[in-house]
Every structure is written in C-alpha cells, then in structure tokens.
Amino acid sequence: MGLSIFDLFKIGIGPSSSHTVGPMVAANRFLDELQANQHFEQTQRIKADLYGSLAMTGEGHATDVAVLLGLLGEQPDSVSPDKVPEYVSDIKNNDRLKLGGIRTITFHFDTDLQFHFGSSLPSHPNGMSLTALDANGQVLYKNQYYSVGGGFVLNEQEASSNLSTNLQAAPIPYPFEKGQDLLDHGKNSGLSIAELVLENEKHLGRSQDIPKDLMAIWQVMDQCIQRGCEQTGKLPGGLDVDRRASDIHKRLINKPKEQWDDLQSMDWVSLFALAVNEENAAGGRVVTAPTNGAAGVIPAVLAYYDRFVPGNSEQGIQTFLATAAAIGMLYKKNASISAAEVGCQGEIGVACSMAAGALCAVLGGTNEQIENAAEIGMEHNLGLTCDPVAGLVQVPCIERNTMGAVKAINAARLALQGTGQHRVSLDSVIETMHQTGLDMQDKYKETATGGLAVNVVVC
Template identity: 40%
Template sequence: MLVSHGLNSTKLVRHQSSVTAASDDAPEEAPEGTYSEADHEHAVISTFDLFSIGIGPSSSHTVGPMRAGNIFVTDLQEAGLLQQVEKIHVSLYGSLALTGEGHMTPSALLLGLESADVETVDTAYVPERFEQIKKEKKLFIGQGLPEGKGKGKEIIFDYERDFRWQWGKKLALHSNGLRLTVFDKDGNMLATNDLFSVGGGFVVNGAMSTAATSTTTTESGSGELCSTHDEPTGRHPADLAENMYYKEIRRSDAAGDRRTGAEIRASDNSEAPTGLLGEEENGLVQSAVSGDVAAPRFEETQGPRYPFRDASSLLALCHKHNLTIAQLVYENEKSHGYTDEEIQEKIWRIWEVMDNSILEGVQAPVDETLPGSLKLHRRAPALYRRLTRGLYPSHTQSLSTTSPRSPLNSPRPIKSTTTTTSTTALARKEASGKRGPPRVHGSIAHPVMPSPLRRTTFPAMDHLSVYAMAVNETNAAGGRIVTAPTNGAAGIIPAVLKYTVEFLSDDVERDVPTFLLTAAALGMLYKRGATISAAEGGCMAEVGVACSMAAGAFAACMGASPETIEQAAEIGIEHNLGLTCDPIGGLVQAPCIERNALGAVKAISSANLALSSSGMQKVRLDDAIRAMRLTAKGMRNEFKETSLSGLATSVPFNIPVSVPDC
C-alpha cells in the first residue's frame, strides 16, 4: 500500500480492501482466525520463495523487515516520490516492537530502506552500517535500486527520534506490523505504507489500489495514520493482500496467478469510490504507484500445472499423473517460468548455503559467545570436536587452518583465537591427561547404589544435533542461512538433509532435489492452511512445521509412497502442537538453538514410525493442519514471539525485552 499526497498529476486512490488499514487499537486476536474453509486459493508457491537465502537471526523480524524496506523505496521510486523525501518515520508494532531489538530488526529495516538485498548483503556490513547510521544521522534511501543514482536520496535520520517502538499496540492484520511514513521539506506527508512480515521472509502490503483525486495533508502530532473503519480482519491473507505468496520486490515480477490483489485502475467519475481509507476524517488519500515499471520476469500464466490446496488433493494429483511429490513440485516450478537448468542451479545453491551454514557453525572458535545480552556460548564447535575425535585431519589442523569451502559472503571470517602451538598443547593434554577415578554422586553405603558417570553414544542423534545447532548458532550470529521455512527453525531441514547425504544416500544428485522439493510441498500446505509465523502460531509454526517438512522429505528419500510421506509429516506436526515461542531476552538463542536439535531428531523418528507402520493412520495431515490452525487461534498472545511469558519471564534475566539490546 502506498499512500500519496501532494502530487501534481492525477491522483490514484486505493479502495479499502479486506485488510483493515493500520489500527493501533486492533484486537489482539481476530475471532475468525486467518483462514477460511471456503477459500479455494491453491497452495502452490515457488520452492525458491519458501526456501530463500537470507541473514539471521529471524525470518519475520530480520529478513522480512529488510525486504519491506526494499518494497517501500521501490514504490517511492516508481511513484516519482523518492527525490522529494526529506524525512522518514519508522514505527514497529506488536511482536516486532516487543522482540525486534534482539532480532536485529532495526538494522535490517534501515538497510532495506537503503535497498540492501537480503540474499547478497555482506553480513558483516549490516551491523557496521547500522552503527554508522546512528552515529552520522544520515540515511541514503534507495541507494541500491537499479534505477538509483549514486548514493540514492540522502536524508537526515535521527534513530532516537525517527525510529519508534509502539509497545502495547498492534496493527489489525498481523502481529508483525510496521509503518513507514515519509515527508517532504515542508513537513507534508508524501506517502505511508503499512507492511506485515508474516513469517518465512514473506511481506504483505496492507491494501490494494484504485483511482481518485488526492488532497494534501500535513503531519499530524504523531505523524501516523490510523484507520477509522471496522472492517473484519479475519479472512485468509490470500484475500487480503497481493503478495502473500511471492517474494519479488516488484509486483510485476511475480507469477501472474499469484498476484491476488486488485489491479491499479482509474476510477469511474460517475460513481464515487467506496470504502476509502480515512478520506473524510483525516484527509488522507491513498495513491497507487505510477511511473515506469520494470518488465515482468514472468509472462501471465494460467497458474501451476498441478495446483493443489491441501494434502488430499496433492496425493490425488500424484496418483492421477503417476508422479512423486518431488516430481510434481518440479513440474510446477517450470510453470513458474524456470528452465530445467535454472531449477537445478537454484536447488543446489540452496543446499550449498545450507551446508556452508553448518560448516560456519562447527568451525567457529570453541570459546566464542553469541551476540546479545545473554552471552550464550557456542556449543556446536565443541560438540563437533568430540563427535569427530580420532578422525583425520586432527582438530589442531581442522580448527586452525581450514576455512569455509565456498565464498558465500559468510557471516564473518572464521578467525581462530588460539595459535597452533596452544591448540596442539590442548589436544595433547586431552589425549594424554591422567584420568582420575570416576566421580560418583551419592552414598555408596545406600541400598540403591549410585551409578558412575558414563558417556552415552547415539551417533545419528549426535550428528543431527550438531548439524542443527551449528546452523542456528550461525543464524544467531547474524550469518547467512536459508529460511527453512523460517530462520528460527533453520537448522532442522539442513541437519536432516546433511545426515541423509553423508550417511544414507547412494545418489546425492537424486536425493538433494527429492528432499528439498518434497519438503517445499509440505511447507506450502502449512503456509496456506495454517501459518509459518511464530507471531501467529508460536514455535509450532516454526520448529513444528520444519520438523514435519523434514520428516516427510526424509521418508521420500527412503523411497516412501506419497501416503507414507504424508503420514511422516503428520506425525512430525502432531507432536509439536501447542509449542510456545517465548525466547529469553527476545533473542533467537534460548530455547531456539536446542529446540532445533530436538526437532531434527524428532523428524527422523517421525519418518521411521511412518515407514514401519501399515499406513492405516487415523489422523491425516489435513486434520493435523486444521488442528494446528485452531491451536494457534486459541494460544495466548504471550506465547507468540512476544517474550511476555513462559521461559522468557521464568528465567532470571532482568533486562526488559523492550530495552534495546546492545
């Protein structure tokens, strides 16, 4: 939604869509939920939108806001307003305000306004540039746009004054809401945009456009826009906004059938447009973007070749056309306009980034702490060393001389904090140190004898745990990872796929595409039928969904039928229902990192249960997704990524979430 004022040309005004414009007094929960059983919107989106490359620590609080900033300045550029901007106000609402600082939302959003690309931005540059913006009080909006010139438009930006945390307020559509408002040199509002980060890096605009005339308004006391309409907000997001199912910055670049919003059109002068947002009360009118628009990447299509809306229709299509789930998704990707070569290239690029995020995590210094006030120590490097003890190259070589395999703009160069000599001494001490008698806690004179300490070994569980924790520690440090389907659960799918590739696969060229395409199909079902946003469904929407996706994908690589894959996915989500999202300190660290390790192990267990069963399960995947949706609706807001209850308030950690994290 782009709201424009004071343009010299004929103004374009947006009808109120079924999205209610930003309302500060919106109810905490819409009674209808966010899904309608009568909705016949298909579930198919691109695998490469569901699995997108981004930066940590959060897909909804970091990746989404950076993409939102890009969308906003692109709209300004296309409307011819960019060079008129002299001031910008940024406001965060709901979960974005409550946990945004610990999720690095401010730095991501401001770099998005400077048109940084979340897939390619140097992750080490993000915090550096953020500090520079705060110090110099300057922002160069749109400097990375293809049409931009040089540094973009330089404006004065005082972080303490212009970046606003709206604690206790929530916009109507979604808890992860943000509002961007720009003004000209005279203080007149030029444009405002309400955007919603709905999970997995997807960003939804708040309204659709139609034509009318505009008026000019000056900045109000707060410089913000409120809706005066009470339109219901409980419909499925597909009915509400045009970009629920794609991640392109420009609408024209998306596949034609996924542009669900109304087209921009001139109003009929004989009939006044209805439902204008706040037209009479505050004099604000909404303008569609105008000007030249880049040529679309996709031709208009009739939709995917094999559209499905739920698990039942997905299985029916597989049987009707004699295709595996992965094959069916592959054919749909071709409907999105990709060639065979492009599909393969994108699949292997995703796996490359996943694999590299594991490598980054296990090669990090053993004694390094993660960013944030928790001062949480990395655990994956030490666990990996113990897991690979006795293998070549030795730890003294691997940890002091190796570097990531591929130049993927890694989070930071891995620099060992110890010299080769000191590391060698440590290894020698570990290998030859004199062992004392085993420690025993308890009385040896008691009838129930105490057990001596023993080290358990479950190689599969150990590998899965290390892989998953490595990814999430990379994510927590702001590194480059793949949203799978979110950042908070980014370790589960890479861990299970890594284990499959390294220990089980007899054909990696077959199994990597099979795994990712199958997982993508399952993720599409959750995105359409429930949610992949922790702000809507707690951690079951992140770790629960990722566990389900990994379980089904693992079963597919084991040769399972579509029905068995469905059963594995159902088991994966069924036993994550009600899982809360209550991160300590608002950081994606505790319990998130360990929870990914358990999610990976649970995914393998779910798949094995399905593979060893008779296939006569009572609960279908569609039933479980429906149950997830109802559970999400019934959960209290305190357990939906707000850090207002649960572990976040039970652990003695006396730094309020709303206080900016250093």
C-alpha cells in the same frame, strides 16, 4: 495459488525471517513504491514505526537493523553480514541514511524509528508502518506492511484483500490446496510428491535451472553448517550464550568410528542443527527453511541424508527439498508459518513436518508414507509455544532445532514401518495446528511476555 519451492527456501541473514528478513523486504518494497509514485527524489526523511511482535521482540530480533538495511537498498540474499555493523554505526553516529544507496537523507535513529510496545496493527501481529516526508515535514507517502512469516510480506492493500502472499497466481499442471490433493494427483499421474512440485515449478518461471538452483540452496545450508562448526565465542545480545557447535564438532571428529555407538549419527544431527542456529543467532547467512528461527531443522536432516544414508545423491537432495517445499506450502496456504500468529509450532513444528516427509521420500517412502511422516512430525509439536528469553533467537530456539531435527528422523522412520494408512491425516493436523495457534495466548507467541521468557533470570 502457485507457490514456488524458492518461496519456502530463501537465502537471507539471521536472526529471524519474520523480524529481520521480512522487514528488510518491506523496506525494499517501500523504496519501490516511492519510485513508482515519483516521491523518491522529494523524500528528505523517513519514519519507521514497529508494532505487535515486531515491537515486543524487535530489538532482540534485529528488526531495527533490518529496517535500516532495507532502506539502504540492501537485499536479504546479498547483504554482507560483516558489513552490517558498519552500516548501522554510520547511521546512528551521523544522523544520515543513504536512501536506496543513492540519496543521503536525514535519519535520527532514536526518534525516526519507534517501537510501539503493546500496540498492534489490525491485519497481523507483525506489523510496521513506513512514512516518507518532504523537506517541510509533509507526508509524501505512507504504507503499512505485515511480515507474515518466512520472509513473506504483504502491504496494507494486499492484506486488506486477504491475499496470503504478495505473489500472483500462476497456472500450474498440478494445483493443490490440501494434502489430499497431492495424494490424488499422485494416484492419477503416477508421480511422486517431489515430481508433482517440480513439474509445477517449471511453469512458475522462478528458475531457469531448477536442479542447479536447488543444489545452490543446499550449498548455502551446508556452508552454514561448516561455518557454525568453526566459530567460537559468545553470541551477541547480552545473554552470554556460548557457541557450543565448535567444541562438539571437535569431540565428534576426534572419536574413532570403532568407538561410535548406535546413536552417534544423532549426535551429528544435533550438531548440524546447533551450528546453523548459532550462525542464525549471530546474524550470519542462512536459508529460511521455512523460517530463520527453525532454519536448522531441514539442513540438519538433509545433512544426515547426505552423510549417513547409503546411496545418497544430488537427485536425492533435490527430491528432499522439493518434497519439503510441498509440505511447507500446505502450512503456508492453510495455517501459518509465523510464530507471532501460532507459536513455535508454526516454525519448529512446520520445519519438523517438512523434514520428516522429505526424509521419508528419499528413503523410498510412498506418497502415503510421506504424508504420514509429515503428519507425525506436526502432531507431536502441537501447542509448542514461542517464548524467547530476552527476545533473542537463542534460548530455547537453538536447542529446539536439534529436537525438531531428531524428531523428524524418528517420524520418517516410523512412517516407513507402516503402509501409509493412518487415523489422523496431514490436513487434519494442519487445521488443528491452526486452531491451536488461534487459541494460544499472545504471551506465548513471540512477545517474550510468557513461558521461559519470564521464568529465566537474565543477568
């Protein structure tokens, strides 16, 4: 399967790739299917039913809002976060929805969008159903969708066919399913992991100007860091979590460099991650990397490279993103990047692994050292649970991104001290993560029914 770099890095809005971006994409696909089946003009009402994790933590993750935005025809990468409250208010107050931005239909928010707590659809924990009805209440069209992590969506037909994404296979010069495949291609071709993936990217047709589009991804990440460092106040959702990035940023920029200690750069890395995930929690624009809940790890480590590593360059930024994407593809193909499937090891753990390998690459690591760094990044996130307090992507999610970023830097530097030879392969740790996720109880997989979610008092 020819996954693209731009499948791993998508521009969207917070707070969740699987609960916000995915359902928005699913609703967009539903509109397309209505048009394709010539039911769009006859549709007078839509019913949306959310199941599994989309129900259990859907309200805290703005899944209901995402479905509405998708039915309006809004796209994750272009919708204005500032306009979202206005859109939702109009639907709720007037019992109407402009389907696809074209036709006004009846939509009763309290009855036409339902959270089915405790019920799941068969193919994935993040399941939803959309139904179109005519003027007489007769079903015109219905389909089920699964948000399988990182904004990837399968409809019922694709899920039944055991497809891992809704993308079609494309011929590429360096196909790979395992980390060992990347190492073998590298030995045979003399190319780095980034170069292998960039050569593949040329054949996928997703970008007419790959370097430009990679820099655009970095620009969105960097802008998100900057916005996060400027915003103040409390995050939405009722937990009364204060934004901290702005105050930390002021303290750091006001501290003279001659007073910096040997870990000052790590304070900045934590700030970068904090800023991104506070923006994500507020519903701001972020890059899914590979998910929204873990969206701060890769930007924070890339910002570390950009601000603190001598000799940094645009080419280095592109190498970083291409290497990170290659590693993310391995997890997507062989395990999961969905916390609802495997816990937070599939989000923060994967982001840490991606960032570790990518940083190792731009610091001059060999393919073997890069693979080692990525392995270290995941090995020490195995078993990480997803237990969001009040179902919000705030506690412990925001701080967890800072931990993942710092751990990634440590993993990269540790791998660079070795030769690339190590006991546990990246392929082995990916399989272990997958098995651990399957064994993990559902209460630790984004349902907010275990861990911190039940042991922290919400006042």
